[in-house]
Amino acid sequence: MKALIIVAVFATLGIIFFQYSRKKDLKTLFVALITFSVIISLAVVGNLTRQVMPIYLAHIMLIVVSWGGLIVYLVRDKYYWWIVFSPVVTIGLFLLLELLTGSGH
Numbered sequence: 001m002k003a004l005i006i007v008a009v010f011a012t013l014g015i016i017f018f019q020y021s022r023k024k025d026l027k028t029l030f031v032a033l034i035t036f037s038v039i040i041s042l043a044v045v046g047n048l049t050r051q052v053m054p055i056y057l058a059h060i061m062l063i064v065v066s067w068g069g070l071i072v073y074l075v076r077d078k079y080y081w082w083i084v085f086s087p088v089v090t091i092g093l094f095l096l097l098e099l100l101t102g103s104g105h
Contacts, residue, residue, distance in 0.1 A: 012036060012070065019074050032074060035084055039066050042087040049094040059090035 016036065020029040046059040069083035 008067075009040075012067070015071070015074055028074075028077070031079065032070065035070050035073065035079075039063065039070060039084065039087075042066070042085075042091070046087055046091060049090060052094060052097065055090050055094050055097075059087055062087040062090060 013036070016029065016032045019032070020026075043063050046056070046063065049056045049059050066084045066086055069080050072083075073079045
């Protein structure tokens with residue numbers, strides 16, 4: 001599974017740079033790289049939701065959806081920011097639950 005994730009990361013970087021070499025659009029390159037780093041950061045920060053498994057599973061699904069939003073941006077040049085930043089909802093929900101109920105540990 002880890003190998004598949006690493007292959008997906010490198011494939012996405014390859015697609016980003018292939019699109020740049022084909023179109024020579026520097027703005028698209030920067031937006032794609034920043035979006036890619038945001039998605040990776042949200043995936044790493046989302047590990048704190050692992051204590052509550054339903055929220056964690058929803059977070060993983062939203063990470064996959066946001067990754068798809070990046071691919072849509074690369075293919076169709078349409079940026080859906082609400083799809084890319086959707087994993088923030090699960091992190092916020094987890095933090096709200098921790099604030100209201102405590103950690104329980």
